[in-house]
Structures are given as C-alpha cells and as structure tokens.
Amino acid sequence: MRTVFGLAPILMISLFTTASAHGETALARVFAEAWQRQPAAAALDERERAVAAQRAAAGAWTAAPPSLEIGTRSDRFNRRNGARENEIGLVLPLWLPGERSGSQALADAEAESVAGRSEALRLRLAQLLRETWWSWQSARNEVALAGERVAAATRLRDDVARRFAAGDLSRADLNQAAGALAQGLSLQAEAQSAELGLRHRLESLSGRPVADVEVEAEPEPGAAPTGHPALRQLAAQGEVARRQVDLARAQGRANPELMLSTRTDRAAYGEPNEQTWALALRIPFAAGPRQDARVATANAEAIEAGVELERERERLSREAAAGRLQVAAARQQLAAAEQRATLARENRGFYDKSFRLGESDLPTRLRVDSEAFEAERALGRARIALALGISQLRQSLGLLPE
DSSP, rough: OSSSSSHHHHHHHHEEEEEHHHSHHHHHHHHHHHHSHHHHHHHHHHHHHHHHHHHHHHHHSSSSSEEEEEEEETTTTTSSOEEOOOOOOEEEEOOOOTHHHHHHHHHHHHHHHHHHHHHHHHHHHHHHHHHHHHHHHHHHHHHHHHHHHHHHHHHHHHHHHHHHHHSSSSSHHHHHHHHHHHHHHHHHHHHHHHHHHHHHHHHHHHHHHHOOOOOOOOOOOOOOSOOOHHHHHHHHHHHHHHHHHHHHHHBBOOEEEEEEEEEEESSTTTTTOOOOOOEEOOOOOTHHHHHOOOHHHHHHHHHHHHHHHHHHHHHHHHHHHHHHHHHHHHHHHHHHHHHHHHHHHHHHHHHHHHHHTTTSSSHHHHHHHHHHHHHHHHHHHHHHHHHOOOHHHHTTTTTOOO
C-alpha cells in the first residue's frame, strides 16, 4: 500500500542513525565550529600564558624583581670644596616564610581553574546549541509534514474537482477540499517561518550556513563519567580560594628587603677617594588589621566555593537521575506513537479506497486524513523528544556533543 508520507518518515528515521555508524555527528561538527567563534576560545591562549608567567614568578629567587639604587652628594652648589659622595646599591625583596611555596601552589590552582573554566564554558555552549539544534530539527520535521499535507490536499482537491465536473460530488464537497488545501498552505507557511528563524539562530552560533544534512542522534551514555566540567570548575575555584587563604596568612607583613651597596666619597679636592661597602636588612612591621581583612575575605570565598560545589553536585545528581527517567518515558511514548501512526496509515488507506469507490463521504475522508497527519506529527515529535532527552542526559553528565 502506497503512503503519502514519503519525505517525513525518511527525515524521522534518519534522526536515529547513531554516531557509531557514521562517526562524528552533525551536531558535534556544528559545536566545534561554534566553539571556535566564542570569545573565551579566542582568549584561552593568553590566559594560559598568564598562568605560565604566574608560575614562573612564583618560582623566582626573589619575591619581586630586584631594584637598583643610585645616589650622589656634592658641595658644588654651596662651598665648592670638592666634596663628593657616590653610592650604588642593589635591593633584593625576600620571600616571607611559606610565601614562595604558597605562591607556587596558588599558581598551580589558577592553572587548574583556567582549564576548568574552559571546559565549563564549552559545556554551557553545548547546552545552548543542543536546545537550538533539536528545536530546529523539530521545525524541519514540521516543514516536511506540512509539505506532504499540502501535496496530499492538492491531490484530493484535484480528484474532487474532477468528480464535481462529472457530477459525482457537490460544490460543497469541492469547497471543503479547497478549504483543506488552504489550511495546509497556511500551516506550511507557518512551519517554514519557524524553521527559518531557528536556522538563523543556529547559523549565528556556528558562523556558517547549516545544510539540511542527515541528522544523527547522539550516542546514549552508559555509566556516569567522572570529572563533570561544572564540578571541576567549582572545585578549582575552591582550591584557588583555599590557596589564597594560605598565601594571605603567610604574607603577614610586607616583604623584607636585603640591600647590598657600595659608597665612594672624597672629602675635598686632592683628597683620595675612599670606598666602603654596606649590607642592610629592612624588616617591615606586621600588617595588622589589613592582614586580618585579607585572610577573612579569602576564607569567605573558600567557604562559599565549597558550599556551592556541594549544592551543584546534588543538583547534577538529581538532574542525571531525572534525565534517565525522561529518556525511558520518551521511549515508551515513541513506541505508542509508532503504533498510532501505523494504525492511522492503515485507516487512511482504507478510507482512501472507500472514498474513491463512493462508499464514504468527503468529511469522513478529511477527518481520517487529519488524524493520519496528526499521528505522523506525534511520531516525529516523539522521535525528536527522545533524541533531545538523550542530549539533555548527556548534558547533565557533562558530556559534549559527539
């Protein structure tokens, strides 16, 4: 038995071609293109350079770059006896006890934070892209179904017109057939408009036109993977905050300075130059309340990051459990939609033949056609809902498009 739903079922069936059969999915390719357009991706190299520089600074021998001091004294502007004194010295800022190791630990934590932030941003982009992608696929399915509905309504209107001309059907029947075609054209225009808007939204993310390629569903995940990007980012932020607390406690005062200098002086004209050397150590007093404020602020950030990590872990656990239940429910809905569509196609075939033989009237035929198209629409939506459910489950597990 021939069916008029030619294009739509092909599109729906292609939605469930798995990535294992064709490699990388179209969604994964669009995601890779979209990520390259993100500001965070463009700035990632510079952030890594900053972290490398921070590590190098923490591994230096001095707490800050050394400085050079040069000074001179002379009586040329008053007595002019030829007295002169020149001094040159090198100032070396020294690490406080535990400050150097604390700075190195903080630099390592910052490096992990940069990597975690990049992964979390990629996952957030994946969520936005997945929602837009499957909304677009749903719109494509609506366009395909609307096109088939218009084609079927056109064939029916032409058949009724011929039978009206032959005197087998009334003007009211012809008007009903023409009205069904007009309704189909209206729905087609509406579906095309919605599809175009979603296509443009998707192209604004990927930066290039999106082709109507065969669409594969993402592979369904198995066991929950370790290292969720969102948790990794929060854990890294918490580690940075804890290292800042340790470093703030170590930096209880300004850095001491070791000064090595030499001085040459002459008492008057004709007197020999004398050179002396000096070694000095400058030790600042404790920072007091300023230090307490730094430690308290860093400690508050560490506590906040730790609590936020626990709440996010709980949320993701519940979201993953709900996602698996939603996928299971979507499979049941898909099975019911497939059964309904099969029965609707059979009924449509029966009434198509009955109408051509004059055994049923046009209103019944139109009602059966409408039920068949609604069943096909429900089937398409159920299949896309299952694919979307799998994508949402992968999102809750921290998996990027594949």
